[in-house]
Amino acid sequence: MSTGTILAIVIPVAVVLAVIVLAIALDRRRRNRLRERFGPEYDRTVDDAGSRRAAEYDLGTREKRHEALDIEPLSSGARERYAARWRGVQEQFVDRPEGAVRDADSLVTSLMRERGYPTEGFEQQTRDLSVEHGQTLEHYRAAHEINTLSSSRQATTEQLRGAMVHYRALFDELLSDGDAPRPDRT
Secondary structure, three states, X not given: OOHHHHHHHHHHHHHHHHHHHHHHHHHHHHHXXXXXXXXXXXXXXXXXXXXXXXXXHHHHHHHHHHXXXXXXXXXXXXXXXXXXXXXXXXXXXXXXXXXXXXXXXXXXXXXXXXXXXXXXXXXXXXXXXXXXXXXXXXXXXXXXXXXXXXXOOOOOHHHHHHHHHHHXXXXXHHHHOOOXXXXXXX
């Protein structure tokens, strides 16, 4: 075989291998970025979707939707009002635990709405929240599940207390998140 023939074989093979290695590296980078951004929600979405590729497509769709939302930080006055309202909800827990959990759910939803999150349904809320709050999303799901049990009077007082703790995790994150103004989108 001549040197020209060998080069005609080796060069395309090397280019193909380089493209494959680059594609694998980019795929890993994307996967790691999504894992870092979504936290436990990444694995949950992979389990729900049945494949990593479908899950990553879904997470990418969530990111695009989130980018289109007008999520804004709260003013210091609004943060103080919400913090005072939360204290009031906590204070009523001793006398009205089920009512306090319902009020906590309403307060979290109100806070989401004021920040700019759509609140048209729990599933969509979790999808929208997952982009920036993937680490605390399981708290919200657990609280919502207990709130649902509570509405049919099936939740224990200990479960209701747990719901308050779970709601508080997301509430605190939403309350303090985004204190700095976001850069202009052009």
